[in-house]
Amino acid sequence: MKADRVRKVADLANRRTRERFGRFLIEGPQSVREAVTWMPDSVRDLYVQAADGPDGPRIAGETLTSIVERSQEHRIYVHPASEAVMRRISPDCQGIAAVGDADAVRATAQGTQLPEKPFVAAFWQVRDPGNAGTVIRAADAAGCDAVVFVDDCVDMLNPKVIRATAGSLFHIPVMTMGVDEFFGWAGEKVLRTIAADVYGTDGREPRELPEALRDQDLAGVGKAVIFGNEARGLEPGLLGRCDDIVRIPLYGKAESLNLATSAAIMLMSMAMSSHIGTM
Amino acid sequence: MKADRVRKVADLANRRTRERFGRFLIEGPQSVREAVTWMPDSVRDLYVQAADGPDGPRIAGETLTSIVERSQEHRIYVHPASEAVMRRISPDCQGIAAVGDADAVRATAQGTQLPEKPFVAAFWQVRDPGNAGTVIRAADAAGCDAVVFVDDCVDMLNPKVIRATAGSLFHIPVMTMGVDEFFGWAGEKVLRTIAADVYGTDGREPRELPEALRDQDLAGVGKAVIFGNEARGLEPGLLGRCDDIVRIPLYGKAESLNLATSAAIMLMSMAMSSHIGTM
Numbered sequence A, B: 001m002k003a004d005r006v007r008k009v010a011d012l013a014n015r016r017t018r019e020r021f022g023r024f025l026i027e028g029p030q031s032v033r034e035a036v037t038w039m040p041d042s043v044r045d046l047y048v049q050a051a052d053g054p055d056g057p058r059i060a061g062e063t064l065t066s067i068v069e070r071s072q073e074h075r076i077y078v079h080p081a082s083e084a085v086m087r088r089i090s091p092d093c094q095g096i097a098a099v100g101d102a103d104a105v106r107a108t109a110q111g112t113q114l115p116e117k118p119f120v121a122a123f124w125q126v127r128d129p130g131n132a133g134t135v136i137r138a139a140d141a142a143g144c145d146a147v148v149f150v151d152d153c154v155d156m157l158n159p160k161v162i163r164a165t166a167g168s169l170f171h172i173p174v175m176t177m178g179v180d181e182f183f184g185w186a187g188e189k190v191l192r193t194i195a196a197d198v199y200g201t202d203g204r205e206p207r208e209l210p211e212a213l214r215d216q217d218l219a220g221v222g223k224a225v226i227f228g229n230e231a232r233g234l235e236p237g238l239l240g241r242c243d244d245i246v247r248i249p250l251y252g253k254a255e256s257l258n259l260a261t262s263a264a265i266m267l268m269s270m271a272m273s274s275h276i277g278t279m
Helices: A003-013 A015-021 A029-038 A062-071 A083-089 A102-111 A129-141 A159-165 A179-188 A209-213 A236-240 A259-277 B003-013 B015-021 B029-038 B062-071 B083-089 B102-111 B129-141 B159-165 B179-188 B209-213 B236-240 B259-277
Strands: A023-027 A043-053 A056-059 A077-081 A096-101 A119-124 A146-150 A174-177 A192-196 A223-227 A244-247 B023-027 B043-053 B056-059 B077-081 B096-101 B119-124 B146-150 B174-177 B192-196 B223-227 B244-247
Touching (some): A003 A023, A003 A083, A003 A096, A029 A062, A029 A096, A083 A096, A119 A179, A129 A146, A129 A159, A129 B259, A146 A179, A174 A179, A179 A223, A192 A259, A209 A244, A209 A259, A209 B259, A259 B209, A259 B259, B003 B015, B003 B083, B023 B029, B023 B159, B029 B043, B029 B159, B043 B083, B056 B062, B077 B083, B174 B179, B179 B223, B192 B259, B223 B259
Parallel strands (some): A043 A077, A119 A146, A192 A223, B119 B223, B146 B174, B192 B244
Antiparallel strands (some): A043 A096
16 A cells, blocks of 8 residues: 555544544544444445455454455455554554545434433533544444534544544534524424533522432433533523532532533433333 | 752652662652641651842742641751752652651541541552542542552552652551451451442342442441453452452443453442432
């Protein structure tokens, strides 16, 4: 493979390169497998480690072979490459990487038909790629129908985000919206907006999560739970526009929970309680 | 301050040095403040950034000053140091670090009187320092009465563990035990042992968490929830010795949750459900 091409692919780790070419990088067996399985139309090229054999290149190992086989049912170009080339594409890719089409991912997210009473996880100004990926994974585990990144968040196609989602980026539509757009969209979909926040506003104390979980008004409706920035939480102006404010009770001496942990606890508790409610 | 002393303190980042001297390093305002507040008898020396002034060294800033004041009610030696020295002690310490006494921390943990029906979080072979710290913080938030590191875990006095606990290491007793010792201790304390595990054993399927939460037998008793290694989970032999096996349901397409997320969800759900039960 030409050095120029390898460099271009590796360069997709940079936001500017992603924006310029409308492409992004998917690294490692788990992410590539989930992309090929759940969003094959978003995958353009697949790079896989192979050794030269008497009958042409031999793909290294069963895991990689099965991913390549799955990709061949779709219009994905498979490029066998040496171990050294794969390492140059991405040092962490464990023998397999793919190039995705950013517009196709966005179109899939925008085009997803949400169910009648959707369960949405929204994040305002999430900035750390590891956190962003982890919260997408938590939203997926909780059975959320969509994730919305509100306002100025980290690029969801950053390779560190994708790695931290452990494939969940390809399971669940992830949309990006401004603040007004988010509240407009939530209104249109008749979603109850629930701020996850420890402090609330001057006039409004947050309700404790266990109490909110027993509230039938919350269980039986479409809802969007919105979480704030890692350091600053949610702005008062934004809190004021939400229908509810809910906080996770702290029973010990810990002063706080981090964003990823809070999101996992709140989304999963709501999921468990509404699944019990409908059993 | 003598270069030799600075090097010795910085060297506590290494396990071997910690074991040799029985000392460990506490870095940053949050951890040092919590140590000085909740386990002052475990803190020996405090290093704080100060500038030379006409009347002697002046401590840099209100946050650091208030921690130093708090420490002075106890037998803690305060050493003012230059910014350069503080950076050599620990690049991440934000102007304050302390040296703790490992035996004193262990004695505090062993000597803690548990309540009648304690809620214990146990971790088998947790290896990653960030995970270990995060799960201690989650156990603290859930109001657990103790944490037990079972078998061959990361050293809880590793600076990365302490940083990830965000002060919780000094809020909650953390004990270390072998497997047999753990089950012996749980028997003695009449704890129901609950394995957090996705697969269960050949003869025994895990129960789903929401079902387990509604089980009054689980809510009203002393219990120890045990979580497995990051990659391998819990061994069948160990699962076989537990009274219950419980798993977190996955409602979306995510295949799994990581250890820190699972622990936070399970411990906090149990805490919320038992606090409701006793309201």
